[in-house]
Structures are given as structure tokens and as C-alpha cells.
Amino acid sequence: MEIPRRTELLRIAQLTAGILLILVGGLLGPIPGPLGLPVALFGLVLVLRSSRWAKRKYAWAKHRWPRWFSVPDRLLRRKRPPRAA
Incomplete structure (x- = not known):
């Protein structure tokens, strides 16, 4: 049995954390205030x-x-550093 690499373990941990945050965001959605959406x-x-x-x-x-998907695309887009002249 081969031991998984560290990057594979980090990817699995990131995926699990993302799924848990989506679920927590769904549970926080009915509570008054804007808590659920940013968490989700x-x-x-x-993910x-x-x-x-x-x-x-x-x-x-x-x-x-x-x-x-125009708004999420703008939020997910990486900021580019300014070009040197």
C-alpha cells in the first residue's frame, strides 16, 4: 500500500473543507444577516x-x-500585477 503524497492529502482536505463550508453556508442562510452566502x-x-x-x-x-455567472467570474478572476513600462 502506497502512502499518499502531501499534495494529495492537502487537496482532499481542501475539498472536504469546501464541502463543509457549503453545507454550513446553507444552514446559515435562513438566519437573518448575510452570513450564509459568503461562507457558501x-x-x-x-471546491x-x-x-x-x-x-x-x-x-x-x-x-x-x-x-x-458574470458576477462570480469577476470575483474569481485573479488580479494581474501592473506591467512595467
């Missing part, structure tokens, strides 16, 4: 960073419903 979105970001399957499904949904 952070969980979604963790998208660690799962190829989730990335493919996200890309499919983004292609299918582009207007719904």
Missing part, C-alpha cells in the same frame, strides 16, 4: 480549486447560463 461562496471556491469534476461542471453551467 468561499466553500465553492475551495473549484481542488476538483476537476467541479471545474468541468462549473464551466458547463457558465457556458449554458452566461448571465448568471
Whole structure:
């Protein structure tokens, strides 16, 4: 039996944390205040960073419903450093 690599363990931990945050965000949703949505979105970001399957499904949904995914795309986009002149 082979011992999993550290990066594989980190990926699994990130995926598990993301799923748990999505569930916690869903439970916090009915509580007054904006607690549930940011927690669930952070969980979604963790899942998208660690799962190829989730990335493919996200890309499919983004292609299918582009207007719904314009805001998350802007939030997930990396900031580019300014170019040297």
C-alpha cells in the first residue's frame, strides 16, 4: 500500500473543507444577516480549486447560463500585477 503524497492529502482536505463550508453556508442562510452566502461562496471556491469534476461542471453551467455567472467570474478572476513600462 502506497502512502499518499502531501499534495494529495492537502487537496482532499481542501475539498472536504469546501464541502463543509457549503453545507454550513446553507444552514446559515435562513438566519437573518448575510452570513450564509459568503461562507457558501468561499466553500465553492475551495471546491473549484481542488476538483476537476467541479471545474468541468462549473464551466458547463457558465457556458449554458452566461448571465448568471458574470458576477462570480469577476470575483474569481485573479488580479494581474501592473506591467512595467
